[in-house]
Amino acid sequence: MKGRRRLGAVLAILLLVLLALIGTTCGVGAWLFSRYNGRLPGSNGTPEITVHHGGELHLFGQPPVTLDPALVEDSYSAAYVVEIFSGLVTLDRNLNVVxxxxxxxxxxxxxRTYTFYLRPNTTFQDGKPVTAADFKYSLERACSPALASPAARSYLGDIVGAIDMIEGRASSISGVRVLDDHRLSITIDAPKAYFLAKLTYSTAFVVDRTNVESGANWTEHPNGTGPFRLSQHNDQQIVLEPNTHYYGTGPSLDRVTFLFSGGSPVDMYENGQLDIAYVGLDDIDRVQDPTNMLSHDLTVAPQLDVQYLAMNVNEPPFDDIKVRRAFAEAIDREKLAKVVLKDTGVAATGILPPGMPGYNTALQGLPFDPEQARKLLQESRYKDAAHLPQVVLDIAGESDAAPPTIEAIVAMLHDNLGVNVRVEQMPWDQFLTALDQRQFTLFSSGWIADYPDPQDFIDILFDSQSHDNQTGYRNPQVDQLLQQARVEQNRDARLRLYQQAEAMIVQDAPWIPLWHSRDYVLVKPYVKGAVFSAAVRPWLKDVSVDR
Known part of the structure; x- marks a missing residue:
């Protein structure tokens, strides 16, 4: 899932803790940190948490691009959608598919064929029962050419007939069958270990047809099935309240308010306006100072993500592999992580983040080597920086200045390679649209795990036929490895295939992996039961406040 981290601002989803799973459907394994009274549990296990019902939780957020589950492709939107809607399966706090x-x-x-048995007591927020036909409608709506979902091909394309519908060759998905009101059959094109995990993505969530067909603005009053319902949505905030028809144990909170403005999140946290706050670079030093009371509320959590620069391999000058590798070797990623980011990131050598199954500690990434970078540029058909076309770096943003990481990268490319890079910004929603249309030659972005499987990174982002391959990268050997990995049932063999593909991709350099993030988060001591994950999942229903 596309993600963006604006240093000095809050990440909307507040996905705070790294997990890499052990023994799940995808055969992967995990770290779990639990938040309790501002302290991490010791080796003797997680302390039992007493749930106190009621209260309101205040968070800093970002306006969503969409609240339509079928159209979500970014982490900002997903943060709200996973709380309001739900699907056949979900991820638990350990990132197991449940x-x-x-x-x-x-x-x-x-x-190849999954038969799902719906809970008999499941209803939409208005009390109307959810049936298998509702799921068939929702999946086919997500794949309809008229809706043009940017995510359906990547997350539903394994279902027999889904691609035919997406491409307008069919009016329904042949692999989805309603057996009766409470049984749904889904057939996929081959046995795939990660298929169930894909169904945790919001394109597979159920929506109410009557609600959807009520008008273009139906997401202003969505009739979902998640633990929360949308109470308010305006330019200033989103407010969620419990869904009284939720099938499971309902939320303990009376209300969750996401504020879109109000100043520095850390200042708002100190003033009592926020109960949880992401810490930006400007405040990192003081919140880590043991003499500062804020340090007692601090949690540091690695993320299953990667921040990167990407180059369109079909456009000059990045259609020359020597230019791409020259750019990669001119950037000091260790300096970015340690100095610019003040250790809030870990320098990336490859695509997969630490903790992700298949993460390769022995991977040899492209080194920081300015001399070699200049040599590579001289060996390219452009010969030197003076003969390169104007290089434009596109980023998401609307501020007067570029983020410090971007300024540092631009300076490194100038100092080490002699390349002058012009930075252009655009609003996040427009950036996503341009990204989907492959309008950029060089851009900066990030990817956050949807589920803990390397397929979510290596296949979705680099297969030559993938919609989310925004660089135009194509390597027949990589494609072959990915095809083998999709159907390989032996876990270790499958992970080795992804590692081989990753090593080839790194050397081909359609991307320059930059860093993997660490989140620094302040949580008030009265916030109980919060266990944050490194992938998007519904977590707010388990939280309570005890003031």
């Missing part, structure tokens, strides 16, 4: 609206499922002997 039942959600489906109480169980069977898998055919050939591993």
């Amino acid at each position: 039942p959600d609206l489906a109480e169980r499922w069977d898998v055919s002997p050939d591993g």
Whole structure:
């Protein structure tokens, strides 16, 4: 999932703790940090948390690009959608795939057909029962050419007939069948270990047809099935309140308010306006000072993400691999992570973040080597920086100045390679649209795990046919490895295939992996039961406040 971190501002989703899973459906494994009274549990386990019902939680947020589950492609929007809507399966706090609206499922002997059994008591927020036909409608709506979902191909494309519908060759998904009101059959094109995990993405969430067809602005009053309902949505805030028809144990909170403005999140936290706050670079030093009371509320959590520069390999000058590698070797990622980011990031050598299954500690990334970078540029068909076309770096943003990381990268490319880079900014929603249309030659972005499987990074972002491959990268050997990995049932063999593909991609350099993030987060001692994950999942229903 596309993610953006604006240093000095809050990340809307507040996904705070790294998990890498052990023994899940995807065969992966995990770290789990629990937040309790501002302290991490010791080795003897997580302390039992007493739930206190009621209260309001205040968070800093960002306005969503969309609240339509089928159209979500960014982490800002997903933060709200996963609380308001739900699907057949979900991720638990350990990032295991677990039942959600489906109480169980069977898998055919050939591993291709899943039969889901819906919970008999599941309803929409207005009390109307959810049926298998509602899921079929929702999946087919997500794949309809008229809706043009930017995410449907990546997350639903394994279902037989989904691509035919997306491309307008069919009016329904042949692999989705309603067996009765409470049984849904989904057939995929081959047995794939990660398929269930893909169904945790919002393109597979159920929506109410009557609600959707009530008008273009239906997401202003969505009739979802998640633990919360949308109470308010305006330019200043989003307010969520409990869904009284939620099938499971309902939220403990009376209300969750996401504020879109109000000043520095840390200042708002100190003034009592926020209960949880992401710490930006300007405040990192003081919140880590042991003499500052804020240090007692601080949690530091690595993320399953990667921040990167990407180059369109079909456009000059990045259609020359020597230019791409020259740019990569001119950037000091260790300096970015340690100095510019003040250790809030870990320098990236590859694509997969630490903690992700398949993360390769032995991966040899492209080194920081200014001399070699200049040599590579001389060996390219451009010969030197003077003969390069104007290089424009596109980023999401609307501020007067570029973020410090971007300023540092521009300076490194100038000092180490002699390249003058012009930075252009655009609003986040416009940036996403331009990204989907492959309008950029060089851009900066990030990717946050949707689920803990390397397929979510290596395949979705670099397969030559993937919608989310925004660089135009194509390597037949990589494609072949990815095709093998999709159907490989042996976990270790599958991870090795992804590692081989990653090593080739790093050397081809369509991306320059920059860093993997660490979140620094302040949490008030009276906030109980908050366990934050490194992938998007519904977490607010488990939180309570005890003032």
